[in-house]
Amino acid sequence: MRILGIETSCDETSVAIVEDGRQILVNHIASQVRLHARFGGVVPELASRAHMRQLPAMIEATLGDAGMTLHEVDAIAVTQGPGLVGALLVGVETAKSLAFSLGKPLIPVQHIAGHLYAPFLVGDSGTYRLIVLEAEDEDHGPSMPKSDAGEEPPLTFPFIGLVVSGGHTTLVRVASPTRFEILGETVDDAAGEAFDKVAKLLELGFPGGPVVDKLAREGDAKRFDFPRPMLRSGDFDFSFSGLKTAVAQVVHELGFDRLREDRGLVADLCASFQEAVVEVLLKKAGMALNAFGCRELAIVGGVACNRRLREAPREYLPGIRVVFPPPILCTDNAAMIAGLAWHYRDAFAKADLALNAQADLPLA
Numbered sequence: 001m002r003i004l005g006i007e008t009s010c011d012e013t014s015v016a017i018v019e020d021g022r023q024i025l026v027n028h029i030a031s032q033v034r035l036h037a038r039f040g041g042v043v044p045e046l047a048s049r050a051h052m053r054q055l056p057a058m059i060e061a062t063l064g065d066a067g068m069t070l071h072e073v074d075a076i077a078v079t080q081g082p083g084l085v086g087a088l089l090v091g092v093e094t095a096k097s098l099a100f101s102l103g104k105p106l107i108p109v110q111h112i113a114g115h116l117y118a119p120f121l122v123g124d125s126g127t128y129r130l131i132v133l134e135a136e137d138e139d140h141g142p143s144m145p146k147s148d149a150g151e152e153p154p155l156t157f158p159f160i161g162l163v164v165s166g167g168h169t170t171l172v173r174v175a176s177p178t179r180f181e182i183l184g185e186t187v188d189d190a191a192g193e194a195f196d197k198v199a200k201l202l203e204l205g206f207p208g209g210p211v212v213d214k215l216a217r218e219g220d221a222k223r224f225d226f227p228r229p230m231l232r233s234g235d236f237d238f239s240f241s242g243l244k245t246a247v248a249q250v251v252h253e254l255g256f257d258r259l260r261e262d263r264g265l266v267a268d269l270c271a272s273f274q275e276a277v278v279e280v281l282l283k284k285a286g287m288a289l290n291a292f293g294c295r296e297l298a299i300v301g302g303v304a305c306n307r308r309l310r311e312a313p314r315e316y317l318p319g320i321r322v323v324f325p326p327p328i329l330c331t332d333n334a335a336m337i338a339g340l341a342w343h344y345r346d347a348f349a350k351a352d353l354a355l356n357a358q359a360d361l362p363l364a
Ligand code: KG4
Pocket: 010, 164, 165, 166, 167, 168, 191, 192, 193, 195, 196, 207, 208, 209, 210, 213, 301, 302, 303, 304, 305, 306, 307, 330, 331, 332
């Protein structure tokens, strides 16, 4: 069964075709990041317009690369929420029109559930294209796992999922691809948001995660002793706004002139901040693993691209199997939507024209 997925919840327009829930045939991603960079954050109106501009051509290109026609697609899947409502609407209305005109099932998918499903996808490298709007192509990161490497599922249910993105920091007990129990969430900023805000403080541009990650590699993570918020809160919630304020205080004390002159100092700040985030994320995930007797952890979402986060489980979570999707599947993509949609196949329904985008669609 081949499902065409559409993802437009934030600033990536993506269209994918996934076979039987696992095998990525094509996964096109057009990142708008350069479009929003000059504004220091995602501008919702610009995002919606860019989705409208990109989406029809991307659907055509995806079908072309898969060597398929629309009529050969078995169902249409789309991200219903959460996300920016204007951006979501572009995907939802397009998916509705396609499904209705083709007489095919329409499957709405929750975006966070999609992220949690990303570790289950396989496909040969080169089956995706990353187009960065208004700029040159970027590094795709490590390639996709090969399809023949994926006969065994990478994780056994139930496992603990840690969703870390620009909008979410959530610890989840994942009982099946479609059943979740939320254990804890951020009470203020998301982890990715904290990276973005700290990068802004340090005048490093947007989005901040990748720049902080890169600079941190040259820095000394022990130079500044930043707080580890909520480590002893006794629950599975997170808070990152105090950490951001702690960085702001140090920036204020040092002064911008000194920071602009001394890149080593900025690198130390990045490394120290990043280590605080990574330590809190992994130690809290460790507490959830202990509490629920799980030995497997999946870390997903944009922040899961972070190099320090990807290597630190060896120190912070010895004995735990930690699975990260390849970076191209950590950030927003339609393959995770088309893949997860397959698990709803028993409840497939013909296009429901009442389907609406929902900015705050809950996971559980
Ligand atoms: O999952 P995603 O693409 O979009 C949302 O659904 O939010 O995540 C984007 C977030 C941004 O905040 C970005 O700064 C962060 O992921 N991010 C990173 C890295 N790459 C992206 N954060 C830390 N280190 C990275 N290497």
